Amino acid sequence: MSQRLLRRYEDGERMNHWFIALMFVLAGLSGLAFFHPSLFFLSHLFGGGSWARILHPFLGLLMVLAFLILFARLWRDNLVTAADREWKKHAGRMLRGDKAGMPPAGKYNYAQKMVFWAMAVSLLVLLVTGIMFWRPWFAPYFSIGMMRVAVLLHSVAAVVLVAATIMHVYAAIWVKGTVRAMSRGTVTESWARANHPLWHQEVTKGR
Ligand code: HEM
Missing domain, CATH: 1.20.950.20 (Transmembrane di-heme cytochromes, Chain C)
Incomplete structure (x- = not known):
């Protein structure tokens, strides 16, 4: 089996991807806190209900902005x-x-x-x-x-x-x-x- 390596992603693309993944988890957990009362305990991860409410839209916005960068690089490859x-x-x-x-x-x-x-x-x-x-x-x-x-x-x-x-x-x-x-x-x-x-x-x- 050949072990020659081929480059698939540049460093910047990988950092961008993992930033999106992190924002996805944070925006997801803070969003779930408001999804149903039984999940409200998740807001404690963000410093309580008020902080979760303040941070959630900004975390979501950062995820979208970072995805936009990856999207600009990869949309042609996904046609x-x-x-x-x-x-x-x-x-x-x-x-x-x-x-x-x-x-x-x-x-x-x-x-x-x-x-x-x-x-x-x-x-x-x-x-x-x-x-x-x-x-x-x-x-x-x-x-x-x-x-x-x-x-x-x-x-x-x-x-x-x-x-x-x-x-x-x-x-x-x-x-x-x-x-x-x-x-x-x-x-x-x-x-x-x-x-x-x-x-x-x-x-x-x-x-
Ligand atoms: C722990 C979570 C994640 C893991 C382990 C993971 C893993 C990977 C891996 C291994 C690839 C390369 C696939 C390939 O080149 O064939 C990839 C690509 C990609 N990932 Fe993730 N990922 C995660 C989360 C996310 C999230 C949350 C998003 C966006 C919301 C995302 C968006 C993408 C995109 C857009 C690509 C490029 C693939 C394409 O353009 O079709 N990933 N990911």
């Missing part, structure tokens, strides 16, 4: 191609563990791309709706009816983001050798060949 549509047709095989029978994927496979767009859309909805009921700054510009709808959509988007992130982390751990892409920035050549053969061809051509 769905003809090869992805072929991959999608055989996705059941992948779930059964038959990786060898899968059509070749590029830098990201179809499932990763769907998770990327689910993250992007849910973060956009969280941002827009969150601003709509952010007291005292922006809430006065919206009617109570609009704010109610915004609160509902905010919760739905949060559930989508959490579900997408659970799938994302599960896949990162399930496909051996993936976590190092974000922890060290490199992957082994055999990982690239097995999981993202079109990307492997692209980054090794001319060698």
Whole structure:
């Protein structure tokens, strides 16, 4: 097995990613504190109810801003191609563990791309709706009816983001050798060949 390493992420991209992950956990825990009274105890992690309420929108905003930077770098790599549509047709095989029978994927496979767009859309909805009921700054510009709808959509988007992130982390751990892409920035050549053969061809051509 070849142990030659290929660069998958730059240092800045990795720092950006882990900052997003940290903000996701902090914004998520402070948000859950307001989701249901039985979860209010989580507010103690942030210094009590008032502090959790003050910090939550800022933590969310930092997550969105950091994601925007990653989005600007990666959105092109996440556009769905003809090869992805072929991959999608055989996705059941992948779930059964038959990786060898899968059509070749590029830098990201179809499932990763769907998770990327689910993250992007849910973060956009969280941002827009969150601003709509952010007291005292922006809430006065919206009617109570609009704010109610915004609160509902905010919760739905949060559930989508959490579900997408659970799938994302599960896949990162399930496909051996993936976590190092974000922890060290490199992957082994055999990982690239097995999981993202079109990307492997692209980054090794001319060698
Ligand atoms: C502990 C939590 C997390 C772990 C272990 C993790 C792990 C990883 C790994 C290993 C990759 C590289 C995958 C590859 O190159 O094939 C990656 C990429 C990525 N991660 Fe995470 N991640 C976590 C949390 C998050 C969160 C909370 C977000 C956003 C809300 C996020 C957004 C992304 C994005 C956008 C990419 C690039 C993939 C793409 O563009 O399709 N991650 N992550």
